[in-house]
Amino acid sequence: MPRRFAEISFTDSVKAQQARYGSREMYHRFELAENSGDVLTEKEIEFIAARDSFYQATVAENGYPYVQFKGGATGFLKVLDSKTLAYGDVRGNRQYISLGNLAVNNRVSLILLDYPNRRRLKVWAQASVIEAEQNPALMLKLQTAGQIVERAIVMTLEAYDWNCPKNITPRFTEQEIQDIFLVPLQSRLSFLEQENQHLKTKLNLV
Ligand SMILES: Cc1cc2nc3c(=O)[nH]c(=O)nc-3n(C[C@H](O)[C@H](O)[C@H](O)COP(=O)(O)O)c2cc1C
Numbered sequence: 001m002p003r004r005f006a007e008i009s010f011t012d013s014v015k016a017q018q019a020r021y022g023s024r025e026m027y028h029r030f031e032l033a034e035n036s037g038d039v040l041t042e043k044e045i046e047f048i049a050a051r052d053s054f055y056q057a058t059v060a061e062n063g064y065p066y067v068q069f070k071g072g073a074t075g076f077l078k079v080l081d082s083k084t085l086a087y088g089d090v091r092g093n094r095q096y097i098s099l100g101n102l103a104v105n106n107r108v109s110l111i112l113l114d115y116p117n118r119r120r121l122k123v124w125a126q127a128s129v130i131e132a133e134q135n136p137a138l139m140l141k142l143q144t145a146g147q148i149v150e151r152a153i154v155m156t157l158e159a160y161d162w163n164c165p166k167n168i169t170p171r172f173t174e175q176e177i178q179d180i181f182l183v184p185l186q187s188r189l190s191f192l193e194q195e196n197q198h199l200k201t202k203l204n205l206v
Contacts, residue, residue, distance in 0.1 A: 002037020004159035006030040008124050038159050040082045047121055048085070048112065049075045052173075057109040058101035068098055073144035077112075083157045085125060088142030088149030099151075102127050108155060111163075116172055116180070118165035125155035 010018070010027060018024040040048075053071040060066055070077075070087065077087045089099070102108070110123040130152040132139045139149040172180065200206045 001030040001033065001161055002035045002159065003031060003033040004036045004038040005122075005124070005161040006033070008159050037161065038083070038157055040079060040157065040160070044121060044160060045079045045082075047114065047119065048077055048079055050114070051075070051077060051112050054110050054112045056098060057111075058098045059105045059107060060097075060101050061104045066097055066101055072147070076142075076144045078142060080154070084154060085123070085157065086138070086142055086152050086154040088139060088144070088147070089129075089151045089153055090147040091150055099129060102129055102153075110155075113168065115168060116170050116176055118168040118170060120163040120165075120168065121160060122163060123155075123160045124158040126158060127153050127155045130154055 006027065010031065015024060018027050052074045053069060054077060055067055056070050057065050057067045072087070072090075077085060080086050106126045106128065108125050108127045110125070112121045112123070114120070130138060132150055135152065138152050138154075142152055143149050197206075
């Protein structure tokens with residue numbers, strides 16, 4: 001567990017609960033960890049590039065957290081550099097809840113899941129909203145699947161942490177089912193069909 005994650009997440013009230021339930025001593029060690037965990041490495045960059053969705057939490061001015069599912073083409077959440085993530089905000093239901101929340105509190109928390117491999121990455125960042133007219137080149141960079149990017153959500157990384165695989169049920173997209181399961185099955189089936197045909201011919205069954 002990286003140090004920066006512990007610094008952000010282990011607030012005084014969290015530490016009090018850890019003390020109450022006996023895990024404070026163990027978790028205090030992570031506050032002293034050498035790895036700060038606030039710069040993405042190749043491992044996180046590859047993981048992020050392979051995602052087609054993530055969950056994004058913002059905080060409303062009334063104190064409520066707000067979680068929204070964000071989905072798009074694979075790799076639509078882009079790593080601009082090892083401290084910066086960004087995605088293009090496209091027109092949706094026009095409730096603008098996350099945008100409204102970001103206007104009063106720019107902190108975001110993301111969770112990215114790789115269901116087939118049961119991996120998950122948590123990210124903390126400070127977001128800024130860049131409107132299309134401010135940086136048209138950035139909008140083009142963030143454009144995927146022909147969707148018009150109305151604004152960019154650019155996030156400066158504060159911390160990340162890999163979570164354990166516990167309780168992640170493997171789930172597969174149609175493409176993954178095709179690649180992982182159906183292609184080998186189809187190839188096996190066609191081999192068996194040919195073998196069957198060959199045996200029938202040999203035994204004069206056809
Ligand atoms: C026409 C339409 C298109 C949408 N496209 C997307 C999309 O590409 N990705 C996505 O995650 N949600 C999409 N949504 C759902 C939400 O509008 C979208 O997640 C939006 O960002 C919600 O933001 P908010 O909950 O912060 O207000 C779409 C909704 C509509 C009505």
